[in-house]
Amino acid sequence: MRRFVRAIRRAVHRWVGGAATRDVDDEFAFHLEAETRYNVSRGMTEAEARRAATEAFGRSDRHRDEIRRIGRVPIVEPALRELRLALRTLGRSPVQTGASLVTLALGVGAGALVLSMLRGVTVSTLPVPHANEVVLVDRWLEDEGAERSLGLPAHDIVELQGGATTLDALGAAAQGSFVVSGVEGPGRVVGAAISPDMFDVAARAPAMGRVFDATELSALPRPVVVSWGIWEDRMGADPAAVGREILVDGGPARVVGVMPEGFVFPISAELWVPLDLQAVLATPRDQSPTFLAMGRLAAGRTASDVAAELESTRDPSGARATEAADGMHERVRVYSASVWSGEDFVRTFRILWIVALSFLAVAVFNVANLRFASFLARQGELSLRRSLGAARTALVRLLALESLVLAVLGGGLGFVLAVVVVDSIDAGVTVLDLPPWISLSPDRATAAFVAGTVVVVLPLIGVVPALRATSDVARSGRAGQRFGWGVRGLVLAQVAVSIALLFSAAIATRSLTDFRDRPLGFDPAGVQTARTLLPPRTYPAADDRLAILDALDAESRRAGLPAVAFASSLPPEGAARVPFRQEGESTDRPAMRAQRVIATASYFETLDVGVEYGRAFQRTDDVASPPVVIVNEAFARVWWGDPSDAIGRRLRLGDDPSDPLAEVVGVVRNLQHTPFDFEKFPTAYLPWRQRPTAAVAVLARTTNPGAIRAMLNAVDPELAVWEPRPMEQVVRESRLVGGVVAGLFGGLAALGTVLAAVGLHAVVTFWAATRAGEISVRLAIGASPGSVGRWIARQGAGLVVPGLVVGVVLAAGISRLFAAAFPEIEAFPVGDLAGIIVVLGATATLALAAPVARAARTSPARALREE
16 A cells, blocks of 8 residues: 555656756756856866866756655645545444445445446447437337337338438338258348348448349349358358358348448348338238338438428328327337337336435435444544644545545445446346347446446535534534434435335335246146247248148157147247237227237147137148137136137137138137236137248157257258257246346345345434433433433434335335336235335334443443543
8 A cells, every 4th residue: 555655646746846857957957068168168178167067056866856845736745644544544443434335335336237237228329330310210009008019011111211301211121030051051040131221221331242232122042141240150251152152041042241240230130131112012001011110310300300200201181190099099209229128128127226226325324324423433533633723624624535435435346246246147147138239237327327426425425424523523622412403314314215215126026026926827847849930932831831730740749749839939938919809899999909829739738728618729720711719818808708708709810801700719728928917918829720820939748858859850951940948948038037127126125124224223323322421311310211211212213203204205106106107016005115114113123222221221420420
């Protein structure tokens, strides 16, 4: 430490006195040269003349030392002395100093951790030039407070491309999986079919070759552009990769370009094929397919300008987004393309951010109380310094400097803690499948938050306590025995914020934990899963896809597997939500939306789920037979009340009256299909033989993890197989995000409880200690220890009860915030609030017990002598 201080001192001295030293050297050299020339003119030799001149002026070192001594900044030495004194003082109270550092580090670290994650999922920048100019253009449907994206129809995209003045470029994309072969064995690649304009939106030139244009939309072989990662990993960094032919989804393709390293666009795509929007314009506008639309803003334009222009383009009267039946409202939304997370996810982190700030407030209040107690305990030292002539400003500066050291060290430790925890979460939660540009690590804004917190915290834990602690010393030469409303305000604020913090954490933790522990509705044990893609060029027709299912059934029987199934999605990773209508229902009302799962007849058998009413799918439920559907109990209860009444009912998928009606042939119990559904969502199951999809999840009841891959390779060696996992792992990973969020809430709640308990104990104990003399006098004049204890309890309750009242009011407001964000959460869980009040009340009671016991054992004569 001493070497460090000396090094800083030398650096300051060089910086302050360097210019003056150089001026002295120049002046000394000038006069020395003049005196030497004069001595030579008097007949001396050159050596004699210089020696005589040097003796006349003296050595230059002496002058330099004098200038350095004069040029020193007078505040450096005193500041360093006070810093050393502050460090020694803090070192003499290791327990209190350590408690303050840990408290600040936890508070600052919690805020930095949540802020870092919140910024990672909301403001991370796309890997394209001028990413702030790239926007997502989308239609959103509001339904009684809930929102969902509808995508932008092809007709709207083409119209905007033809005449938009607010956008320099607008592109469309349909992201999905592709099976790529011809470079290695068949493998799945996340890619996108994009319109050529999307490269203009990205504003990135390829590293090799070129991009495709509008003249190549129907060319054969298909032109494709690959990412740097595919070129490097799958093509062996072949310098002649441009022009090389590969197979994409079983069809011929030619690589025309390789994009630069790190470029993934629009989300996580690493392979790009042409998308021809003109080919879908023959579809009626109200049935137009929708795409992900991204644009680059024109100079001086904003997202709201684009939204207004799109509304007028879609409906010249500007009245397109009107209220529909039952509170449904469609509108255009234009927002930053860097936004990856869903609204619920971002909303959860924003609430967590409020909780973290409350946690930080509790930590600051605790440290402020500890500093109050520390300053009061040093009343003798402060009085002695005042008696020896120290000014009050000097005392305040000394005490505030100690708090500054605590704030800086605590803030630094908190930032390091946030970095370590975020890196652990980022490395462990791979199931999030974050886009490559999303980074959860703390950035400059997080560092600025930590620095700003230190600046804001310093007056609260240093200056204000120091001013209050030295006020009585300044008047009377002795440290005051009471802090009055300063301590009272801190106690009220700490109790109130503690209740609000613990209440919000309890709501979130209990809700997420209840959701995580809810039954799945199926048995994941002994089920293996994998994903594959039936390339449209290899399996273009429904009969082709049905043939591979038949071949897979035969292979599974040969392998001795009891059940194998195809499905459009895996529970509980998510399912598409689509509109359904009952037979005869008016199209004037908005269609009910339900989860849709397309599955084979063996799907429920594989998951060990029985049909409650009606029958399961049969092999004869194919494209040649009448459409059928199976619904879950939630679906049946929403529409018909009694699930047994669902059998024989008929439903239409979508709003088009020409779509065929499907008969309900069965009802199954509720299965959890979506990770973040707090309640069971209505779900409809369609037979895969009637709607064979290209992308499928394969399920097999077996303990052999390689069984699915072996069966698929035996049927078609060119099929790509990815994500082979046991169903139990699928369930764990789907719930991992909720577990992380619940863990953050629960961790903050646990730490908040500890901080609140320690803080209340310290405050009440400190308050009782300041009244030790008064307690002794009461005992000396005959008061019983019991009456003194009751008096202390009443005084302590007078500090705590107002904070409890304010905390209940804050908790009510937080409950309304949670209820508005998550309607599934109980509006005001009185039981949780009562439990928190009991815990904090018990903590205050225990805190009062110690000073009461000490007071009862205090010798009145000794206390009076000390007074």
